[in-house]
Each structure stands twice: as structure tokens, then as C-alpha cells.
Amino acid sequence: MSQKQPLLITTGEPAGIGMDVVLLLAQEGKLQNLNRPIWVIADANAMQARAEQLLATGALKSCPTWQSITVTPSSMTDVNNADFDIANNAFLLLDVPCPAPVQAGYIDTKNAAMVAKQLEIAHQLATNETVAAIVTGPLQKSALIDADIKLLDGTMFSGHTEFFMQQSGCKKVVMMLANQAMKVALVTTHLALRDVPAAITADNVRQTVQIVLDDMQSKFGMASPRILVCGLNPHAGEGGHLGMEEIEIINPVLQEFIAAGVDISEAMPADTLFTTRHLSNCDAVIAMYHDQGLPVLKSHGFGDTVNLTLGLPYIRTSVDHGTALDLAGRGEASATSLYQALIMANEMADKSLTTS
Ligand SMILES: NC(=O)c1ccc[n+]([C@@H]2O[C@H](COP(=O)([O-])OP(=O)(O)OC[C@H]3O[C@@H](n4cnc5c(N)ncnc54)[C@H](O)[C@@H]3O)[C@@H](O)[C@H]2O)c1
Numbered sequence: 286m287s288q289k290q291p292l293l294i295t296t297g298e299p300a301g302i303g304m305d306v307v308l309l310l311a312q313e314g315k316l317q318n319l320n321r322p323i324w325v326i327a328d329a330n331a332m333q334a335r336a337e338q339l340l341a342t343g344a345l346k347s348c349p350t351w352q353s354i355t356v357t358p359s360s361m362t363d364v365n366n367a368d369f370d371i372a373n374n375a376f377l378l379l380d381v382p383c384p385a386p387v388q389a390g391y392i393d394t395k396n397a398a399m400v401a402k403q404l405e406i407a408h409q410l411a412t413n414e415t416v417a418a419i420v421t422g423p424l425q426k427s428a429l430i431d432a433d434i435k436l437l438d439g440t441m442f443s444g445h446t447e448f449f450m451q452q453s454g455c456k457k458v459v460m461m462l463a464n465q466a467m468k469v470a471l472v473t474t475h476l477a478l479r480d481v482p483a484a485i486t487a488d489n490v491r492q493t494v495q496i497v498l499d500d501m502q503s504k505f506g507m508a509s510p511r512i513l514v515c516g517l518n519p520h521a522g523e524g525g526h527l528g529m530e531e532i533e534i535i536n537p538v539l540q541e542f543i544a545a546g547v548d549i550s551e552a553m554p555a556d557t558l559f560t561t562r563h564l565s566n567c568d569a570v571i572a573m574y575h576d577q578g579l580p581v582l583k584s585h586g587f588g589d590t591v592n593l594t595l596g597l598p599y600i601r602t603s604v605d606h607g608t609a610l611d612l613a614g615r616g617e618a619s620a621t622s623l624y625q626a627l628i629m630a631n632e633m634a635d636k637s638l639t640t641s
């Protein structure tokens with residue numbers, strides 16, 4: 286095996302495009318050019334079936350080769366000692382079987398536990414440093430919720446970000462999405478819009494800014510990042526006439542950072558923050574909620590964007606897209622976001638080797 290630790294891909298929802306994009310990158314030789322072994326968690330039979338489906342569409346010209354190993358909690362030692370023939374295989378497949386048959390494009394909630402299992406294994410392998418980073422494929426949050434799969438604290442499964450945060454014992458992590466045009470970090474993540482205002486607390490804003498500052502340095506090598514912050518309300522509250530969160534909560538916290546010499550703005554109107562003049566003079570934007578920041582970012586590079594979690598004890602990057610059930614097995618899914626997520630994880634892993 287190569288001396289470098291592997292990058293671990295979870296393929297997520299088996300009915301979605303997670304396995305498709307792995308197979309497409311393998312065909313292009315893009316899993317093999319990263320200089321690290323690639324491990325992939327999936328159902329081995331479903332992976333074989335998806336490859337045959339993609340061969341039938343013509344999207345795959347020939348079937349990539351991979352080596353397979355069965356994974357159970359008791360076989361983790363085998364995984365750690367896997368003798369992976371990297372020269373002749375695109376990836377090592379960690380086989381986690383699905384209890385129900387997999388049909389591309391059609392969710393079966395009986396397979397939701399297998400999706401959660403992928404994340405548990407990934408967390409375990411990243412925590413014990415068997416793998417250098419986790420790169421997640423898309424899962425269908427509603428399938429896990431419908432199957433009554435909960436986060437560690439007993440609340441509804443809301444996403445990878447919250448899952449890895451709780452598994453790692455972190456009180457707070459930050460979702461950031463990044464592409465060539467911008468980096469956007471979020472104060473709140475997968476929360477109903479009506480619950481957002483209550484979650485905009487001084488502690489939440491302060492912890493978000495601190496994690497962004499720390500990880501912009503440790504993960505992107507920026508010692509003094511320039512950060513712009515969105516207000517919560519239209520026109521950043523219009524001087525208090527359209528909401529008081531900016532005056533009472535957000536700006537007092539931002540002023541603490543400004544006083545400490547951090548290059549950060551006070552709350553700005555979100556509609557004009559995302560303009561070229563401002564973006565060209567900043568390294569990261571902090572948005573208050575999911576659909577304040579992510580639509581702008583994705584409209585500037587859906588397919589070339591990486592989702593990453595800041596504040597975790599290990600590296601986790603992800604695709605920018607969902608399960609795309611309409612494209613699964615059809616050979617029409619783009620694998621560029623997975624490739625960008627792998628490149629970013631690889632660079633961060635190399636960087637942590639040189640700085641540790
Ligand atoms: N990383 C993740 O796990 C992740 C990310 C986003 C959404 N989701 C989940 O995915 C499910 C479906 O979400 P959605 O429909 O909002 O978003 P989606 O990204 O699955 O699909 C939105 C549109 O983009 C297209 N698309 C998506 N990925 C593509 C690709 N690789 N190449 C070409 N076209 C692509 C789809 O065909 C669809 O038209 C939801 O359960 C959502 O929570 C998961």
C-alpha cells in the first residue's frame with residue numbers, strides 16, 4: 286500500500302448518483318491520479334449493477350476494476366490491514382450490504398440504515414486516523430428521517446454536518462461551501478426558516494466567526510482572512526426598522542472581533558454584499574442561513590463547488606449536489622463536484638502532513 290493514508294468516499298443513498306459519479310471518475314483515471322489510495326463505501330452488488338447500467342447507457346466504455354472487502358464492526362481490523370493492490374484497482378470497496386434491493390432512482394427507506402452505517406464507519410476510520418479525510422457523496426435526508434434515524438442527541442437526522450459534529454463531540458461546527466467565485470460559511474444549517482431567528486444568538490455568531498478564522502488559517506493557509514458578514518434582515522435591519530438582530534446581537538459580536546484586529550465587516554445587506562465589488566475584496570462570506578448564502582454561491586458554480594465542514598477534528602469535504610434521483614443510472618450525472626471535493630481533501634491532508 287502507498288505510504289499516504291487513503292481518502293474515503295461514502296457513496297450515500299444507493300438509489301442516487303453517488304455510485305455513478307465514483308464510477309465515472311474511475312473511468313477517467315481521476316481516482317488514480319490523486320497519489321493516495323481511494324476507499325469507497327458502498328454495497329458491492331449495487332456497485333456492480335450500477336456499473337452495468339452505466340455500461341448499457343454508453344457513459345461507461347469499460348468497467349473500472351476495484352477490490353472489495355466486507356466491512357462489519359468486527360472486521361475493522363481487516364480494513365485497517367487491507368492489502369490493497371492500488372496498481373491494478375481504481376479503488377478499494379468497503380462492502381456494506383443493503384438490506385433491500387437497490388433500484389436507481391427509487392428510494393427504499395429500508396436501506397436508510399445502510400446509509401447511516403456508512404457515516405458511522407467513516408467517522409470511526411477518520412477518528413482513528415486510518416483515513417486522511419472523508420469525502421461524502423449525497424444522501425437523501427428525508428429517507429433517513431422517514432426511517433426514524435436520529436442524531437446522537439435524539440433529534441431528527443438533518444445532514445452529514447450535524448451527524449459528524451455530534452459523533453465527534455463538537456459543540457459547534459460550520460458548513461462552508463467553496464468554489465472559484467467565493468467561499469460562503471453559514472451560522473445556521475439545516476433549520477426551518479421559522480426557527481432561524483432564534484438560532485441567531487451571540488454565542489452562535491461568535492463561535493461561527495472563530496471557527497471560520499481558525500480553519501481559514503489551518504485549512505486554507507490564510508492567516509488574516511478578510512470576512513464579510515450578512516445581516517439577517519432586509520437591508521441589515523434598516524437601522525432597526527426591519528428587525529433588531531443586527532443591532533442587538535450580530536454587530537456587538539462583530540465589533541469584538543474588529544476591536545481584536547480581525548478584518549471583518551459589521552452586518553451588511555445580503556442583497557448587495559454578493560456583488561463583484563465586495564466579493565473581490567473578501568476571502569469568505571458568513572451568511573446567517575442556508576438559503577441566504579447557498580443559492581448565490583451555487584448559481585456561480587453548481588457542479589464545481591465543494592461543501593466542507595469547518596471545526597471538526599478531521600477533514601471532511603463533500604459534493605455540492607444532492608441525490609439527483611432523476612439522473613441515477615442514466616449516465617448523465619456530472620462527477621466534477623466529487624472530483625473537486627477529492628482534490629480539496631487531498632490538498633488539506635497533504636497540508637496537515639507538512640504542518641503536523
Ligand atoms: N451532500 C449531500 O448529501 C446533499 C447535498 C444537497 C442535497 N442533498 C439531498 O439530496 C436530495 C435531493 O435534493 P435536491 O433535489 O434539492 O438537489 P439535487 O442536487 O439532487 O438535484 C437538483 C437538480 O440538479 C441536478 N443535479 C444534481 N446533481 C447533479 C450532477 N452531479 N450532475 C448533473 N445534474 C445534477 C438534478 O438532476 C436536479 O435537476 C435531498 O434529500 C437533499 O437533502 C444531499
Ligand SMILES: N[C@H](C(=O)O)[C@H](O)COP(=O)(O)O
Nearest residue numbers: 444445446447592603605606
Ligand atoms: N446544505 C448542503 C448543500 O446544500 O449542499 C447539503 O444539504 C448537504 O449538507 P450536509 O453536508 O450536511 O449533508
